[in-house]
Amino acid sequence: MHTRTSDRYSLYESSLESTDQRSALRNGDVPVAVYGLGKMGLPLAAVFAEVTGNTTGADIDPSVVESVNSGTCPVDGEPGLPEAIETTVEDGSLSAVSDPTAAATDAAIHVIIVPTLVEDGTPDLATLRAVAESIGRGLSPGDLVCVESTVPPRTCRDVVVPVLERESELELGEFGVAFCPERTSSGRALKDIRGAYPKVVGGVDDESTRAASVLYDEVSNNEIHAVADATTAECVKVFEGVYRDVNIALANELATMADELGTDVIEAIETANTQPYCDIHRPGPGVGGHCIPYYPYFLIEPFETETPLLRTARDVNDSMPAFTVRKLREALAENGRTVDDASVVVLGVAYRPGVEETRESPGLAIAELLDERGIDVAAVDPIVELEQYPVAEIALDELPEHDFDAVVLATDHDEFESLPWSAFEDVVVVDGRDALSDRVDGHPVYTIGVGDPVSDDSNYSS
Template sequence: MHQEPESSVSLYGGSSPAAGQDTAIRAGQVPVTVYGLGKMGLPLATVLAEVTGNTIGVDVDPSVVGAVNDGDCPVTGEPGLPDVLRTVVADGSLVATTEGDAAADSATVHVVIVPTLVEDGSPDLTTLRAAVSAVASGLDPGDLVCIESTVPPGTCDGVVLQQLIAESDCERGEFGVAFCPERTASGRALRDVRGAYPKVVGGVDDESTQAAEALYDVVTDNEVHTVGDATTAECVKIFEGVYRDVNIALANELATLAEELGIDVFEAIETANAQPYCDLHRPGSGVGGHCIPYYPYFLIDTCDTGTPLLRRARRINDAMPAYTVGKLCEGLGERGLALSDATVAVLGFAYRPGVDETRESPGVAIASLLRDAGAAVVGVDPVVDLDTADVRSVPIEDLTGMDLDALILATAHEEFDDIDWSVFESPILVDGRNALDDAAGVADAVMTIGIGERARD
């Protein structure tokens, strides 16, 4: 276990003057424990170790803990992370453990960044509560608890604070709780943690906000943006995701009008966005990932006030894979071919280009719909292992030698730009991302979501 410095400094409670907190953090006098070493947690723990020289990472998975302590990075697809992790482990700045209670006992700052799941449309805080229990076991007066996990508004006040009071020996006012949302994206986590965006912090009381500001002012190269309270900070994170979901739903609904209107919706959107007050997103074959498809439910399920717009946006975006398959059925029908007799290649199972993640991926949903309809499905993805995707996996280089009736582009991986479309014998190509500007050889059979037939002509 980590060696504690001779004297630990608390950020909450005024045990160190504000002017000296920066020095104390960098000197390792503010021991930090990070709960959760997943795709977002490990980069955060690594950066905190870089800054503080005194960080413990906690994870329930012994294989993750073992890999970290060996200097091996269990998180893939994060540029620079393996090298930085190796360095902070080698110099003792970061150690990992499965023993959350012991790690909590040695920390004055506790950072929780565990997944908050959505089950049947409802947020599930089970994992968060388990991490908070570990924190409570070692909570001391003067400690600061920072929640980075995305949570429903009111969680820090109504759940975390109350659980810490109930399960520890501390009273309210003896320790701090702040919401400090992660604002990171897969594939760029180190850059984001270090300060690609302002860091938002809001505490359950003013002192909690000030303590969190002091910590993150050292961690980030960007500004620290304090807000009125923890609930406001929670709303900031949720509102960011909800805005994107609703905006994409609007773009998707406009795209479904393209055939009737005979327009290229992308041209219309790009031109409209030339005005500073318009910022329409791009339509496509669906919305995936571990954020946008879930965050609306943190409001839909927890607020008594109705949220019809958020519900409608979710329905629109969830329906886009089926809409994409419907476009394919139209094209096959024009050739007298039933979907059940077709062989279809789905290009892209990652939820976004270049990222090895398939959660809520439109490509996965599209493949499932095709299989349910009786089509023979092959899958192509340069970054995702398709062994568990229940499809026949085909390397990109073998694709052009196959006898295909149709292809659906679900994820615009840059590797697909190199496909020689001219070798195909005019299959139908459904472009779900408007990414195939030059599909030579099949141009007369390209059906792009959001571009009507008259616009194609």
């Protein structure tokens, strides 16, 4: 059993009244450790530092630790985060270490926010287990462990608690565990953490739920939504992502019918959504990012119950890059060319505008499909370095100098609004985001989900 050497207050099974616990939090008497200083973890550590004045971030990457301790932000694209890191490090509220157990030994609250990877459709909890082991080796009675990482339901009870008990030689009840999911989007992390949405908390026991509620009520300006237990809270986060994946799959499947229907499916969707019980998302060339494409597997793989809807939605969304390439081929044929002889540029390989993230990127998938066919393909992205990908990179301002046969819009970055389309000659355009109808002049355009308002047998307009 490990005992904290310094005298610190705790929230779990504390003799302090709630108001005294809150004061102790704000005064820095309840030290916090945040494990994982990535795109979501570093903003979280900064907010905890602002609130408590006593937060340590732990990350196994020495360069991240060195950057943070120098007051420099290693995460790009998060408004306000560089200033928050500089301020909290300078005033001593935030520091970083590369040894998670050292951070755990000094902390009374432990917040885990490391990624849960999916390999071949199977969730990989190795990183989470390793962090839990490190925390367990430094865990003390009265500590509270909060998991913010998105995980398969039952992970806190079936994985985290047993690991902590084994490593600490403590029993649940001497420490607490709660699941408190991050509800954060890249590019607005600080805003989201500080209270853009209600904060969900669910403990493995009632005291864990209470203690976590006190903690996050100080961190968040929004309401605290306490649920029955940690498994319920885990389900909440996974269900949010699964809902979006299934909904987008519906929109994408409807979009594939635009040609045969001879109508603008996007207009139909938008109009259907004026009915309060309808909320169909927008179609596109695929679903990317580190969340939505992976969360369905947190339910598909670990459990015996069949989930045919979730599997089908994944198949539909995974098929959209190929659908986009097929429509490109048809658009070229409609204009007397073949895709095999064409040169193509893909606009946007980030999975969404303004975010430097390429996991499961539709733009990359489209470029790779074209490359596999031996097609001359290049890509343009104003925020992503393309050196690591098998695609030629072209600077945005140099694009008009190149002679392409086709352009595919995969991600509608703001920077693309000023493209001089008049500089392109005889170019065919496939618009995956319904963003070019007011920009492209004089070029044949195929828009995913938009039917031709003139012809019943064609979905092309110019």
